Amino acid sequence: MGKILRRTFLIGTAAIAGGVAFGAYKVLETPENPLEAKRGSGENPFNPYVTITDNDVVSVYVPRSEMGQGVATTLVALVAEELDVPVERIRTLIAPASDAYFNSTMMHELVPFGHLDRGVLAQSSRAATRAVGKIFGIQATGGSSSTRDAFEPMRRAGAAARETLKLAAAEQFSIAVDRLSTADGAVELPDGTRLTYGSLAQAASALEPPTDIELRDPSTWTVLGKSQPRTDMRAKVTGAPIFGMDVDLPDMLYATIKMNPRLGGPMLSFNAREARKVRGVIDVIDISRDGEPFGGGFAVVAQDTWTAFKAAELVDVEWGEAPYPSTTDAIMEQIGDALDNGSGFHPRNDGDVDTAFADARRDRVIEARYQVPYLAHATMEPMNATALLSADGERLDIWAGTQAPTIALEDCAHEAGVAEENTFVKITYLGGGFGRRVEVDFVRYATRIAKAFPGRPVKTVWSREEDMTHDAYRPAAMSSWRALLGDDGVPVAIDARIACPSIMKSALDRFYPSLFAVGPDSSIAQGAYDQPYSVENYRVSDIIADVAVPVGIWRSVGNSYNGFFQESFIDECAHAAEMDPLDMRLALMKDYPTAQAAIKKVADMARWSAPATPGRAKGMAFTLSFGTWVAQVVEVESRDDGIAITNVWCAADSGRVIDPGICKAQLMSGIVFGLSSALGQAITFEDGMVQETNFDTFDAMRIDQCPDIHIELLENADHMGGMGEPGTPPSIPALANAIFALTGERVRSMPLSDSMDFV
Amino acid sequence: MIDLTINGEERSLDVDGEMPLLWALRDVAKVKGPKFGCGIAACGACTVLVDGAPTRSCVTPMETVEGAQITTVDGLAVGETLHRVQEAWIAEQVAQCGYCQSGQIMSAVALLNEVPNPTDEDIDDAMSGNLCRCGTYPRIRAAIKRAAEQNSAVKPETVEG
Numbered sequence: 040m041g042k043i044l045r046r047t048f049l050i051g052t053a054a055i056a057g058g059v060a061f062g063a064y065k066v067l068e069t070p071e072n073p074l075e076a077k078r079g080s081g082e083n084p085f086n087p088y089v090t091i092t093d094n095d096v097v098s099v100y101v102p103r104s105e106m107g108q109g110v111a112t113t114l115v116a117l118v119a120e121e122l123d124v125p126v127e128r129i130r131t132l133i134a135p136a137s138d139a140y141f142n143s144t145m146m147h148e149l150v151p152f153g154h155l156d157r158g159v160l161a162q163s164s165r166a167a168t169r170a171v172g173k174i175f176g177i178q179a180t181g182g183s184s185s186t187r188d189a190f191e192p193m194r195r196a197g198a199a200a201r202e203t204l205k206l207a208a209a210e211q212f213s214i215a216v217d218r219l220s221t222a223d224g225a226v227e228l229p230d231g232t233r234l235t236y237g238s239l240a241q242a243a244s245a246l247e248p249p250t251d252i253e254l255r256d257p258s259t260w261t262v263l264g265k266s267q268p269r270t271d272m273r274a275k276v277t278g279a280p281i282f283g284m285d286v287d288l289p290d291m292l293y294a295t296i297k298m299n300p301r302l303g304g305p306m307l308s309f310n311a312r313e314a315r316k317v318r319g320v321i322d323v324i325d326i327s328r329d330g331e332p333f334g335g336g337f338a339v340v341a342q343d344t345w346t347a348f349k350a351a352e353l354v355d356v357e358w359g360e361a362p363y364p365s366t367t368d369a370i371m372e373q374i375g376d377a378l379d380n381g382s383g384f385h386p387r388n389d390g391d392v393d394t395a396f397a398d399a400r401r402d403r404v405i406e407a408r409y410q411v412p413y414l415a416h417a418t419m420e421p422m423n424a425t426a427l428l429s430a431d432g433e434r435l436d437i438w439a440g441t442q443a444p445t446i447a448l449e450d451c452a453h454e455a456g457v458a459e460e461n462t463f464v465k466i467t468y469l470g471g472g473f474g475r476r477v478e479v480d481f482v483r484y485a486t487r488i489a490k491a492f493p494g495r496p497v498k499t500v501w502s503r504e505e506d507m508t509h510d511a512y513r514p515a516a517m518s519s520w521r522a523l524l525g526d527d528g529v530p531v532a533i534d535a536r537i538a539c540p541s542i543m544k545s546a547l548d549r550f551y552p553s554l555f556a557v558g559p560d561s562s563i564a565q566g567a568y569d570q571p572y573s574v575e576n577y578r579v580s581d582i583i584a585d586v587a588v589p590v591g592i593w594r595s596v597g598n599s600y601n602g603f604f605q606e607s608f609i610d611e612c613a614h615a616a617e618m619d620p621l622d623m624r625l626a627l628m629k630d631y632p633t634a635q636a637a638i639k640k641v642a643d644m645a646r647w648s649a650p651a652t653p654g655r656a657k658g659m660a661f662t663l664s665f666g667t668w669v670a671q672v673v674e675v676e677s678r679d680d681g682i683a684i685t686n687v688w689c690a691a692d693s694g695r696v697i698d699p700g701i702c703k704a705q706l707m708s709g710i711v712f713g714l715s716s717a718l719g720q721a722i723t724f725e726d727g728m729v730q731e732t733n734f735d736t737f738d739a740m741r742i743d744q745c746p747d748i749h750i751e752l753l754e755n756a757d758h759m760g761g762m763g764e765p766g767t768p769p770s771i772p773a774l775a776n777a778i779f780a781l782t783g784e785r786v787r788s789m790p791l792s793d794s795m796d797f798v
Numbered sequence: 799m800i801d802l803t804i805n806g807e808e809r810s811l812d813v814d815g816e817m818p819l820l821w822a823l824r825d826v827a828k829v830k831g832p833k834f835g836c837g838i839a840a841c842g843a844c845t846v847l848v849d850g851a852p853t854r855s856c857v858t859p860m861e862t863v864e865g866a867q868i869t870t871v872d873g874l875a876v877g878e879t880l881h882r883v884q885e886a887w888i889a890e891q892v893a894q895c896g897y898c899q900s901g902q903i904m905s906a907v908a909l910l911n912e913v914p915n916p917t918d919e920d921i922d923d924a925m926s927g928n929l930c931r932c933g934t935y936p937r938i939r940a941a942i943k944r945a946a947e948q949n950s951a952v953k954p955e956t957v958e959g
C-alpha cells in the first residue's frame with residue numbers, strides 16, 4: 040500500500056471508515072513473523088511472540104514498549120498462563136519494530152464516541168479503527184491500551200505454542216493428542232514421561248497450530264489475576280544498561296542538538312568557530328530543513344556527550360521568530376478568544392440546552408471558568424537515540440526508546456533514504472514515556488546526524504534544557520461552564536465549552552506533513568463529554584484554538600484537564616446546592632451502577648462521612664478514562680508554612696485485573712503525576728521561548744510531599760479498561776476540591792501554587 | 799590522566815579535569831549505572847558514593863575526585879549476591895521505568911550507612927533530592943524500611959565508597 044494512501048487514512052473517522060472497505064483484504068492478511076529470522080540462531084519461532092530453543096529457553100517477545108507500566112511482565116504473564124511455563128523462567132525480550140505488532144486498541148481513542156457509547160455507529164467506528172490499526176501496522180504504546188490489546192492475541196500465542204508442542208509429541212509417540220497434558224515447560228505422556236518443550240520445539244514450530252483452541256476460563260487461571268514479580272526489576276536495581284541512554288557501540292560518536300528555542304522558528308545564522316576549537320569536537324552541522332515544524336537548529340558531534348554539550352553553548356546563533364504569540368498572556372488571550380467566540384462541535388448534545396437556560400431562574404444558574412497551562416512531559420530520561428547508517432548507505436539501524444516503533448521506522452528510513460525493509464529499529468527500555476516518546480523528532484535527528492557519518496554509530500542525547508524546551512506539550516486549555524440546578528439541587532442542564540489547541544492537528548504536522556487535519560478533534564473534550572453523568576440537557580462544545588505551539592499526547596490527554604474542569608464544577612454545583620459532593624455525584628450517576636459503586640467504595644475507604652480531623656479536609660473526584668472508572672478522595676492539611684497533602688484514596692474499576700500489584704503501581708504513579716502538575720507545573724513563554732528549562736523551575740512531587748496512597752481495585756465493569764493513565768485525571772480536581780473544603784478558596788486556574796503555598 | 803578507584807577497580811582516565819564525574823563514568827569508563835537526568839544537581843539520577851558520601855556526579859568535576867573511591871549502583875552486588883537495599887527494592891517491587899532508581903538506591907545506601915533505622919523524616923531529608931517521575935515514592939519508603947529491618951536482623955555490612 041503506497042505512502043499517500045497510508046497517510047490519507049489516518050486523518051479522521053470519515054477517512055478511516057472509507058479505508059475499511061478498501062483495505063479489507065489487507066486486514067485478513069497476516070503480517071510476516073519477524074522472528075522467522077531467529078530460526079538460524081537456534082530459536083524456534085512459534086509465532087511473533089514465542090520462541091523455544093532446543094535446550095529449553097522459552098522467550099517471549101513483548102510487542103509494546105516498556106516505560107514503567109509493566110508490559111514486559113503482564114504481557115509475558117498472558118503467554119505464561121496458556122503455555123504452562125512459569126513467568127520467572129521465561130526470557131523476556133522487547134520485540135523489534137514490525138507490522139506484526141500493530142496495536143488495534145489504541146486507535147479506538149480516535150473515534151469521537153465516549154466509552155459509554157456502545158451504539159451501532161460507535162461500535163462500527165471502533166471496529167473500523169481496529170482494522171486500520173492492522174492495515175497500517177501501527178505498533179505503538181499509548182492510550183492505556185497494551186494489556187487490553189494483548190489480552191486475546193498473547194494468550195492465544197501461548198495456547199497455540201502449547202497445542203503444537205502437544206501435536207509434535209503425539210506424532211512422535213503415536214499417542215492421541217487429547218491424552219497429553221502440559222505442565223512446567225513439558226508435555227506429559229499418560230505414563231508420566233515428561234518431554235521438555237525444548238526437545239519438541241523444532242518439530243512443533245514447523246506445525247500449523249490447530250484453529251479451534253479454546254482459551255482457559257479465568258476461573259482456572261493460575262498466573263493471571265495474581266501479582267507477578269516484574270521481569271525487569273533485577274536489571275533496574277542493578278543499573279543495567281537497558282535504556283537508550285546506555286547504548287554503547289564500537290567506534291561510536293556522541294552528539295547533541297540545539298534547536299530554535301522559539302519552537303518552529305528558523306535558524307537565521309550560526310557561527311561555530313569557537314565550538315570547533317574545543318578538544319574532542321568532531322563537527323558542528325546545520326540540521327535545519329525547510330518547512331519542518333521543529334524549526335531550525337544545529338548538532339554538535341564529539342567524542343563524548345559532555346564535550347558536545349559544552350561546545351553547543353559556544354555556538355553563536357541567531358534565531359528567527361516563533362510562529363505563535365510570544366508570551367503566555369498573549370497565547371491565553373488567543374485561547375480565550377476561541378472560547379468566547381469560536382464555534383465548536385458537540386460530542387455531546389442531549390436535550391435542549393438553549394431552551395433550558397432561556398427559561399432559567401438566574402439564582403439557580405451556576406457559572407465558572409477554568410484554565411490550565413501548557414505542561415512538559417519531563418520524562419526522567421531525556422530524549423535520545425542512536426543511529427548507524429552502513430558505510431554503503433544501504434542499511435539503517437536505530438536504537439531508541441520509542442513508543443511508536445513502526446512510525447519511527449518509516450520516518451527514519453525516509454530521512455536516511457534507506458528502504459523500510461533495510462531499516463531496523465531496536466526498542467530499548469524507556470526511562471519514562473508519558474506520551475513524549477510517541478514523537479519522531481529525536482529518532483529523526485539521530486538519523487540525520489548519523490547520515491553525515493556513514494559507517495559510524497552516533498548517539499544523540501538531548502540536554503535536559505533541550506528536552507524541557509522542545510516538547511510536544513500538554514496543551515493549555517480554557518473552559519466555561521454553566522449549570523441550571525433543579526429543585527432537588529441536582530443540575531437539569533449543563534453547558535460546557537472547552538477551547539484548546541488541537542493535538543491531532545499538531546501531531547499530523549509533525550508526523551505526516553503532507554496532510555492536514557479536517558473536522559473536529561474529540562480529544563479536546565475527552566473527559567468532559569463522555570462521563571457517566573445523566574443530565575437531561577447536556578451540551579459539550581469542543582472548540583479548536585489555533586495556536587502553533589507544538590502539543591501532543593500527555594498522560595491521559597484531554598482527560599488531564601477536563602477531569603479538573605468538570606469535577607471542580609460538579610463540586611461547585613454541590614456547594615451551591617448545599618449538597619454533599621458524594622450525594623451530588625451519586626444522583627448524577629443514577630444510570631451507571633459501576634460509577635456509583637466506585638464512588639461509594641472510595642467514600643468508604645476515606646471515611647468520607649466521618650467528622651473531619653481538625654485542620655484537615657477532603658475533596659472528591661471521579662473520571663472515567665480509557666475504560667477505567669476511577670474515584671478518588673484527596674485529604675489535605677493546613678500547616679504553618681503551607682498546605683500538605685496527607686492521604687489519597689482511590690477506587691478503580693477496570694472490569695478485569697490481570698496483575699493487581701502492577702495495576703496499583705500504575706494508579707499510584709498516575710496520581711503522583713497528576714498531583715505533581717497541580718502542585719506547581721507550568722510551561723510559560725516569554726519572547727517566544729519556554730522559560731522553564733530544568734527541574735529547578737519545572738519540578739515534580741518529591742518523596743517528602745508524597746501522601747499515603749490507598750488503592751482498591753474493583754471488577755464490576757463490563758469492559759476491560761486500561762491502567763497507565765486513568766489514575767491521573769481525578770487526582771487534580773480531588774486536590775482542588777479538598778483545598779476548597781479546607782480554605783474556602785476555589786482555585787480555577789492551574790497550577791495551585793500560583794494561589795497558595797504547599798509544604 | 800586522572801586516577802581513581804571505581805567499584806574497587808583502579809582506573810586511569812584520560813579526561814579533561816572539568817569533565818563531570820558522571821560523563822567520565824558513562825562515556826569513558828563505560829560504567830552506565832549512574833544516569834543523566836538534569837546535569838544541575840536537581841534530580842539525583844546520577845548519585846554515586848564518593849569516599850562513602852552521596853554525591854551528584856553530574857556537577858562533580860573529575861579534578862576534584864583524583865584518588866577517590868567511587869561506588870556506583872553497578873558495584874553494589876557482590877557477585878550474584880545483591881546488596882540488601884537492592885533486595886529490598888525487589889521485594890517491594892519499587893521500580894517502574896527504573897531510570898531514577900540507580901540514584902535512589904545509592905541515596906538509600908548512603909542513608910542506611912549513616913542512620914541504620916531511619917525515621918520517616920530521615921527518609922524525607924535523605925531522599926528528597928531524588929526525583930522519580932513515575933511516582934514510586936511510597937514503595938521507596940517501604941523498601942528503605944525493609945532494608946533497615948534486614949540491617950538489624952543480620953550483622954551490619956557497610957559499603958565503603
Ligand code: FES
Nearest residue numbers: 835836839842856
Ligand atoms: S543528573 Fe545529576 S542530579 Fe540530575
Ligand code: FES
Nearest residue numbers: 895896930931932
Ligand atoms: S521509576 Fe521512573 S523515574 Fe523513577
